[in-house]
Amino acid sequence: MSSLTITEVTKDFASTGPGRSATRAVDAVSLHVPHGSFTTVLGPSGCGKTTLLRLIAGFLLPDGGSIAFGDTVVAGDGVKPMPPQVRRxxxxxxxxxLFPHLDVAANIAFGLPREDRGRGGDDRVAEMLDLVELPADFRHRRPDELSGGQQQRVALARSLAPRPAVVLLDEPFSSLDASLRGSTSLAVRRALAASNTTALLVTHDQNEALSLADQVAVMRAGRLVQSASPSEVYLSPSDPQVAEFVGRAVVLPGTATASRATCPLGEVVLTEPGEGPVSLMIRPEQIYVDLAHAEGVRGTVEELSYYGHDCAVQVRLDDGTPVLARMAGVRHPVPGDVVHLRVTGLVRAYRPVAHPPAS
Incomplete structure (x- = not known):
């Protein structure tokens, strides 16, 4: 196993029609994945995350920058690129x-060196089945006898069997239903941690990215816009666009004075002092919905989405500002109810983006 270091990596794809310029799929991306850690690359479809994964694997070659496993540069920096089959x-x-004509044991052993596929291979298969939390007797099953989640665990076992330097996961849970996705992803996370494997997963699922990773790297339009711990990405997003993509966010205009700011939801306390016009990022769960009308800014419930454990409440303030709040599902308002809202906790402020004057 080893760390993974991506430095200023760029990848362009040629245009597919006359008069069209090349498309920059990955734009000067730098990212470090420490040895034995789990990083998720999070972004919408078309942001370049799968292209980045294919560059790391060696299926594509970068047009600029470098990729290194530990101290070994496998692509870029003027070195001869290392082919995929020797990158480990x-x-x-x-x-x-999975290979449909092979049983589970043969699928797992497929990646092992030929000389290790005998008795030692059998031991390694047993070890891998235990690691991914599948019963030993599954070794004789065919892929079509497994559920989707079990197939993904076998695929992980196959990738871990030859002790790779890095494991890359390309949205491996996207085809599973919600409950199976949760249990399978956690089993995969435990297996990677137990084997001390350096892993990189690409996903468009914010919940998956935040719950599994040691580090979340957010991509947008080919660029890496923030890389930090899950809690930092959620609580201190680098800009309002990241805030709105990673979870739900209420972004309101406000005016900052030192450690406080005023906005349509009243006065809030800032994470850092500021002055002048700002954009305020407030998470819906920070907005307390007061059903007793004790205090806060008044509004009318327009819509409610009930999830059982909690619910999302869309409120229109008396001044016309729309606000989304999230509250426990035990007792909640209904559309048409008048409620009062107030903000709890600290609020992140951003300087408004200056737009050039129209010519």
Whole structure:
């Protein structure tokens, strides 16, 4: 196993029609994944995250920058690129891609060196099945006898069997239903941690990214816009666009004075002092919905989405500002109710983006 370091990596794709310029899929991305850690690359479809994964694996070559496993540069910096088969990369695709004509044991052993596929291979298969939390007797099953989640665990076992330097996971849980996705992703996380494997997962699912990773790297339009711990990305997003993509966010205009700011929801306390016009990022769960009308800013409930454990409440303030709040589902308002809102906790402020004057 080893760390992964990506430095100023760029990848362009040629245009597909006359008069069209090249498309920059990955734009000067730098990212460090420490040895034995789990990083998720989070972004919407088309942001470049799968292209980045394919560059790391060696399926594509960067047009600029470098990729290194530990101290070994495998692509870029003027070195001869190392082909995929010698990079010692484990790759888990979206659908698992198990060989349908082989049983589980043969699928897991497939990546082992030929000389290790005898008795030692049998021991390694047993070890891998235990690692991914599958019963030992599954070794004789065919892929079509497994559930989707079990197939993904076998795919992970196959990628871990040859002890790769890095494991790459390309949205491996996207085809699973919600309950199976949760249990399978946690089992995969435990297996990677137990084997001390350096892992990089790409996903568009914010909950998946935040719950699994040691580090979340957010991509937008080919660029890496923030890389930090899950809590920092959620609580201190680098800009309002990241705030609105990673979870739900209420972004309101306000005016800062030292450690406080005023906005349509009243006065709030800032994470850092500021002065003048700002954009305020407030998470919906920070907005307390007062059903007793004791205090706060008045508004009318327009819509309610009930999830059982909690609910999302869309409120229109008396001044016309729309606000989304999240509250426990035990007792909640209904559309048409008048409520009062107030903000709890600290609020992140951003300087408004200056737009150039129209010519």
């Amino acid at each position: 990369v484990g790759y888990v695709p979206q659908e698992g891609a």
